[in-house]
Amino acid sequence: MASGREQWSSRSGFVLAAVGSAVGLGNMWRFSYLTAENGGAAFVILYLLVTLIVAVPVLLAEVVIGRGSQQSPIRALAHYGGRAWRPVGFVFVAAGVTILAYYGVIAGWTVRYAGMALFGGFDSGIADRFDDIAQGADAFGFHLLFMGVTIGIVAGGVTKGIERTAMVLMPVLFVIVSGLAVYAATLDGAAAGYAYYLSADFSQILSLEVLTEASGQAFFSLSLGMGCMLTFGSYLGRDTHLPRETALIAAADVGVAFVAGLVVFPLIFALGLSDKVGGSTVGALFITLPQAFAEMGPIGRGVGLLFFASLVVGALTSAISLLEVVVSTAIDGFGWERRRAALTAGAAITALGIPAAWSLGVLDVMDQVANNLFLLGGGLALSIFVGWRMEDPIGEAKVGAAGVTWFPMWRNLLRYVVPVVLAFVLYDAVPKTLSAVWGLFVGE
Ligand code: PHE
Numbered sequence: 001m002a003s004g005r006e007q008w009s010s011r012s013g014f015v016l017a018a019v020g021s022a023v024g025l026g027n028m029w030r031f032s033y034l035t036a037e038n039g040g041a042a043f044v045i046l047y048l049l050v051t052l053i054v055a056v057p058v059l060l061a062e063v064v065i066g067r068g069s070q071q072s073p074i075r076a077l078a079h080y081g082g083r084a085w086r087p088v089g090f091v092f093v094a095a096g097v098t099i100l101a102y103y104g105v106i107a108g109w110t111v112r113y114a115g116m117a118l119f120g121g122f123d124s125g126i127a128d129r130f131d132d133i134a135q136g137a138d139a140f141g142f143h144l145l146f147m148g149v150t151i152g153i154v155a156g157g158v159t160k161g162i163e164r165t166a167m168v169l170m171p172v173l174f175v176i177v178s179g180l181a182v183y184a185a186t187l188d189g190a191a192a193g194y195a196y197y198l199s200a201d202f203s204q205i206l207s208l209e210v211l212t213e214a215s216g217q218a219f220f221s222l223s224l225g226m227g228c229m230l231t232f233g234s235y236l237g238r239d240t241h242l243p244r245e246t247a248l249i250a251a252a253d254v255g256v257a258f259v260a261g262l263v264v265f266p267l268i269f270a271l272g273l274s275d276k277v278g279g280s281t282v283g284a285l286f287i288t289l290p291q292a293f294a295e296m297g298p299i300g301r302g303v304g305l306l307f308f309a310s311l312v313v314g315a316l317t318s319a320i321s322l323l324e325v326v327v328s329t330a331i332d333g334f335g336w337e338r339r340r341a342a343l344t345a346g347a348a349i350t351a352l353g354i355p356a357a358w359s360l361g362v363l364d365v366m367d368q369v370a371n372n373l374f375l376l377g378g379g380l381a382l383s384i385f386v387g388w389r390m391e392d393p394i395g396e397a398k399v400g401a402a403g404v405t406w407f408p409m410w411r412n413l414l415r416y417v418v419p420v421v422l423a424f425v426l427y428d429a430v431p432k433t434l435s436a437v438w439g440l441f442v443g444e
Helices: 011-022 025-037 041-069 073-081 083-119 124-134 137-155 158-185 190-198 208-221 228-233 242-270 284-295 298-334 338-352 354-358 360-389 393-398 407-442
Strands: none
Touching (some): 011 242, 025 041, 025 208, 025 242, 041 228, 041 360, 041 407, 073 228, 073 298, 073 360, 083 284, 083 338, 083 360, 124 284, 137 158, 137 298, 137 338, 158 242, 158 298, 208 407, 228 298, 242 284, 284 298, 298 338, 338 354, 360 407
């Protein structure tokens, strides 16, 4: 066992790094377009329920495995479950690689938009140019830039790279996003945005499809189902109160998503761009909002800069955590030095982003595969692992949290509720996703 394993330097360092992982494009880009697509507040309510009942138990499961084993995912699963579980760990790492490959491309767009706001401002024709901005050599260039920064930080180490970045950047993100929500409230027409966002169309909530979207979003947003939180947990000491930290991380993640909605919807409605949200897709945020900023004149440039800067920050701290999964696996598995691992893994992932940088269709399918197959499948595996396979998960969870009495309920959720919900959802998601992949290859 790696006795020289790195450790977070403080409790808040771990929490902020984990919140940094959770809060990202998922909270602002994905959350708002899925909410728009799936009936406003009805979707939000379902998402909150799934987060509480399905995702949070898995989050606690991941940090329990990570802290208990002090290992990266593949070894951690083998530690408690035997060698038969190693393939699941491999799938986790593959998920990290896939997600980061396209996530880096979208993050590249955010860098570019922040740069546009800074150096020239937005013009109203920007919406029509989205396809050019999002695809091609430029998109790859910004992806490369973003990945370079990510690699540099991960190479710096757990405390000096990952933790320090989160400690500095996450508070900045909180301040910007709340400030923007306050500003958005002052806009004429903001009320229509709130009405859309906060009033529920319950006719949509009961479909399996919406449950699938809500579950996928809950896992993506909390960085679950691929060993990311497990890896971060492996740098924790045994004195950590895991339930408390887990609750804090989940609350911060949900909170930022909710507040981001309070920014996005008023802005879109105040500027009369709501017709554009209905048919929202992957690009919604990058099409509608710059147009809103363009129409707002000089102030739009400032608001746009802040908005996209917060997206860059969120994306960066999430990308760091994705890369860390692969890097820690290479360090533990091959005995590589951290710098070598960061550079090698980072370069390979950057290259894998090439297809996503050249085609929105590929990017969209990668997002579906990552969520619907990898993360939800990973969540199912983790719930079975901790619910049924691991010898004494409650004993592990109790370390540092002796006073907590609801651990048996947690384990029962992992045994009977989480796998059943996820099995249902996968039943819906798997065929859909496979046919999307198929469509990509045969050209629709
Ligand atoms: N949670 C991140 C976000 O919301 C994305 C992510 C998924 C990060 C999986 C790590 C692992 O943007």
